[in-house]
Amino acid sequence: MDTIFALASAHGKAGVAVIRISGPQAWEAAGSLCGALPSPRTAGLRVLKDAEGTRLDEALVLAFEEKASFTGDRVVEFQLHGSIAVVSAVLAGLGHIDGLRHAEPGEFTRRALENGRLDLTQVEGLADLIDAETEAQRRQALRVLSGDLGNRAEVWRRDLIRAAALLEATIDFADEEVPVDVTPEVRELLERTRNSLEREIRGVAVAERVRTGFEVAILGAPNVGKSTLLNALAGREAAITSEYAGTTRDVIEVRMDLSGVPVTLLDTAGLRETEDHVERIGIARARERAEQADLRVFLVEGNTAPEMEPGPGDIILRAKADLLEDRTGAVSGLTGQGVSDLIEKITQRLAAEVADIGVATRVRHKISMEHAVATLHQADALLDLGAEHTDLAAEELRSAVRALDALVGRVDVENILDEIFASFCIGK
Ligand SMILES: Nc1nc2c(c(=O)[nH]1)N(C=O)[C@@H](CNc1ccc(C(=O)N[C@@H](CCC(=O)O)C(=O)O)cc1)CN2
Numbered sequence: 098m099d100t101i102f103a104l105a106s107a108h109g110k111a112g113v114a115v116i117r118i119s120g121p122q123a124w125e126a127a128g129s130l131c132g133a134l135p136s137p138r139t140a141g142l143r144v145l146k147d148a149e150g151t152r153l154d155e156a157l158v159l160a161f162e163e164k165a166s167f168t169g170d171r172v173v174e175f176q177l178h179g180s181i182a183v184v185s186a187v188l189a190g191l192g193h194i195d196g197l198r199h200a201e202p203g204e205f206t207r208r209a210l211e212n213g214r215l216d217l218t219q220v221e222g223l224a225d226l227i228d229a230e231t232e233a234q235r236r237q238a239l240r241v242l243s244g245d246l247g248n249r250a251e252v253w254r255r256d257l258i259r260a261a262a263l264l265e266a267t268i269d270f271a272d273e274e275v276p277v278d279v280t281p282e283v284r285e286l287l288e289r290t291r292n293s294l295e296r297e298i299r300g301v302a303v304a305e306r307v308r309t310g311f312e313v314a315i316l317g318a319p320n321v322g323k324s325t326l327l328n329a330l331a332g333r334e335a336a337i338t339s340e341y342a343g344t345t346r347d348v349i350e351v352r353m354d355l356s357g358v359p360v361t362l363l364d365t366a367g368l369r370e371t372e373d374h375v376e377r378i379g380i381a382r383a384r385e386r387a388e389q390a391d392l393r394v395f396l397v398e399g400n401t402a403p404e405m406e407p408g409p410g411d412i413i414l415r416a417k418a419d420l421l422e423d424r425t426g427a428v429s430g431l432t433g434q435g436v437s438d439l440i441e442k443i444t445q446r447l448a449a450e451v452a453d454i455g456v457a458t459r460v461r462h463k464i465s466m467e468h469a470v471a472t473l474h475q476a477d478a479l480l481d482l483g484a485e486h487t488d489l490a491a492e493e494l495r496s497a498v499r500a501l502d503a504l505v506g507r508v509d510v511e512n513i514l515d516e517i518f519a520s521f522c523i524g525k
Pocket residue numbers: 115161164165166167174214
């Protein structure tokens with residue numbers, strides 16, 4: 098097996114930079130730069146020197162034994178002064194050692210997967226944790242990294258294997274005088290598993306949103322102040338505003354962190370009938386994105402109705418509060434009136450959705466779980482048909498187990514690994 102190395106911390110100038118080495122030669126290779134290694138899991142201060150004896154840096158060195166490291170290989174970490182020159186000198190030094198090569202993106206984590214330190218869902222959780230920008234994303238990713246989904250899958254698996262074994266036992270003893278009827282217990286195991294799977298499947302839609310961000314579209318007639326409101330919400334001049342109706346044409350996106358919930362705000366073209374060709378394209382885009390959005394905020398003038406049919410959770414506000422006598426339910430991007438109330442309202446709507454999510458977070462999880470559920474339905478139908486179909490029902494259960502094995506990466510998943518690791522950075 099190759100020994101790999103890479104900068105594990107971000108590129109560029111920093112207080113401290115971490116270089117990781119993983120593989121059978123890690124200790125020997127690190128030792129050739131820093132002399133005797135400190136005892137495992139104990140930091141030691143060492144001078145690093147290249148093959149010619151030139152000093153490269155004074156660094157903290159940390160060694161891990163095989164089977165007791167992040168990757169499961171022997172690992173050494175150099176915690177260096179975070180300068181671009183120090184990092185390149187040490188990387189160059191490592192590159193000159195025979196048998197060592199630079200790691201590919203995600204390769205340390207791939208080793209952890211191959212060595213059984215992490216299951217596939219934990220790898221996905223780790224990828225999400227590194228990408229996490231908000232509190233809800235961090236919490237969700239950490240739960241998956243901790244193995245919550247893998248643990249749940251283990252329970253489903255155990256119950257289905259037990260159900261299959263019960264059915265298989267009756268096949269073997271079909272000739273016995275007094276066969277025991279196992280179907281009630283099997284049915285109960287199947288129902289429990291299916292309910293639990295279905296709950297997780299329902300949670301994926303929201304969990305996906307937490308991963309990628311909720312979309313909130315601002316909508317209304319031209320000139321009502323949508324772009325001005327977007328700028329007020331974003332705290333910067335993200336969109337052009339002007340007194341001309343029809344200023345905004347493209348959809349403008351602004352990422353925000355609303356009390357830990359990731360949100361993409363969309364500013365859209367004012368909705369109206371128009372002969373202007375380009376404006377019409379903008380309006381078509383606005384409608385399309387509005388329909389897909391998780392939440393719509395309609396700005397309306399006076400007592401006019403929204404230009405699109407609002408959904409149940411959508412927010413309707415009166416525009417340009419500062420020009421109104423009665424300012425209830427009104428907002429003004431220009432003066433800031435009602436803006437924090439609006440943020441509060443959006444946050445509440447979305448936080449309510451985030452509250453009851455499960456541990457499955459990806460479409461991939463959903464597909465495996467749906468496959469398992471469909472197979473369980475098949476098994477149920479076969480049990481309804483009577484004892485002569487018991488063997489087929491048991492076969493369906495084994496197939497459901499395989500779907501769950503794919504979920505955690507227990508069976509061959511080589512084809513999806515490249516896709517998952519493509520999102521990793523080098524050094525992870
Ligand atoms: N310096 C450093 N910090 C880091 C990491 C790292 O690799 N290096 N991590 C990398 O992502 C995270 C920590 N994750 C880790 C996970 C497992 C082991 C480990 O050595 N596991 C052994 C021993 C467990 C134990 O001592 O209880 C094992 O699982 O057998 C180390 C780090 C975050 N911080």
